[in-house]
Amino acid sequence: MLHFETSPLKIVRASRQYLYDESGNEYLDCITNASHVGHCHPHVVTAGQEQMARLVTSTGFLNDQMSEYAKRLISTMPESLSVCFFLNSGSEANDLAIRLARAYTKHEDVVCLDSAYHGNLGSLIEISPSRFKKLGSSHIKKDWVHIAPTPYLYRGKYREDASNPGLLYANEVLTVIKKAKSSGREIAAFICEPLMSAGGIIIYPQNYLQHTYRYVREMGGVCIADEVQSAFGRTGEHTWAFQTQDVIPDIVTVGKPIGNGYPFSAVITTKEIADCIGEFSTTFGGNPVACAVGMAVLDVIENEKLMASARSVGKCLLDGFRSIMPSHPMMGEVRGMGLMVGVELVIDKESRKPASEAAEILAYRMKENKIIIAYDGLEKNVMVMTPPMCFTCDNAHHVVQVFDQLLQEIENEAATTGLAASSVGNPSTSGVGPLHRMISNARFNASDDDSDDNVTSKCAKYEGVD
Secondary structure, eight states, rough: OOOTSSSOOOOOEEEEEEETTOEEEEEEEEOOSSSSOOOOOOOHHHOOOOOOOOOOOOSSSOOOHHHHHHHEEEEESOTTOOOOEEEEEEEHHHHHHHHHHHHHSOOOOEEETTTTOOOOOOHHTTOOOHHGGGGGGGGOOTEEEEEOOOOTTTSSSTTTSSSSSSHHEEEEHHHHHHHHHTTTTTTTEEESSBSSSSTTOOOTTTTTTHHHHHHHHHHTTEEEEEEETTTTTSSSOSSSSSGTTTTOOSEEOOOOGTTTTSSEEOOOOEHHHTSSSSSOOOSSTTTTHHHHHHHHHHHHHHHHHHHHHHHHHHHHHHHHHHHHGGGGGTTEEEEEETTTEEEEBBTTTTTTOOOHHHHHHHHHHHHHHHOEEEEETTTTTEEEEEOOOTTOOHHHHHHHHHHHHHHHHHHHHHHTTTOOHHHHHHTTTSOOHHHHHHHHTTTTTTOOOOOGGGGGOOOOOOOOOO
């Protein structure tokens, strides 16, 4: 994975919410949610350095760092979630969660959402339709995988004007489960992000997870909350995103933010589920350095009141984008919670046709203006912001101001080239439509010998990673 393939950045240093390239240029980082409390936060760095000088690994032995961190992590959870397993990545955590669910239920099958991404292990690609669909005919969906519609109010089966969409989308999950059971299959687990990042920052309708979790449990399955991207106060409302839906999962996974960039992840579950797995061992999971870093992250979140900051700064971002939305025909929807914000770009607001190429152009031009922003979603048309939690309202205002200016330029250029919905949805037979030509016309400082034919293979990449 390489961001900005036509003009990649070489980052040599980072601090708080800023990245620095080899020439000393400073970039505002709006995407690195793994650096949860800020790049190279001094308290986190010091904790890691001091522990590394004392004890790095203690596989098979007791160590105070692991037990202390487990106590602190569990203290943030509902009472029933009382057992921790420590690993090294979000993918490992989700893989273990599926293993736990199968051991407990004695069933094999998993229900996931059709926009989901849960990790890059083989077992997880199978429950990540947003990835395996790209493999085309080379991939055959496994019999144990069952896919439910994503509760996507802007573009899904039920839209924002539907009556009780949370129940309607939950009923879709129930239908999927019943169909599986009618074929002799049994459900081990339902897994989803409580606030979907991978699909382009999708906020579920009210009560969706309440109804869905009830259906899954009634059918003999357990409920897994993939908090790899949304945990530790990022929503600005609660420590855990599942709390925004007023539910308690059976298993919770966490990865990216837990170590602020240091490899670390965890699975938290009930004693009853944990007891079913038998022996579990890991060489590096929960090592003393990782746990020392994890405790330092919790210190910073509390001492710097970062959850409250995520709420207020996220409001600055959302309010700012919504204030400019009426003047931009390509801004279809602004959505988010805390420091998880998405702006969906469309060809026009009536058709809601995705403006994928415009999103790519905008990401590159924001980079030229020293702001790093992602574009994601199934159609790659959602501008996504998940910055370090030390992001400020001044940063938010700056992002909105530059976004406003650059999107206006793109809209004007699109109008000048005669861009219509059909020209993006059905590019010319050469595969190069008006917006692709805008990409190739040295907008991104690509080399002079880059041809239009290569444009589609030289895109900014924001694929899911651990």
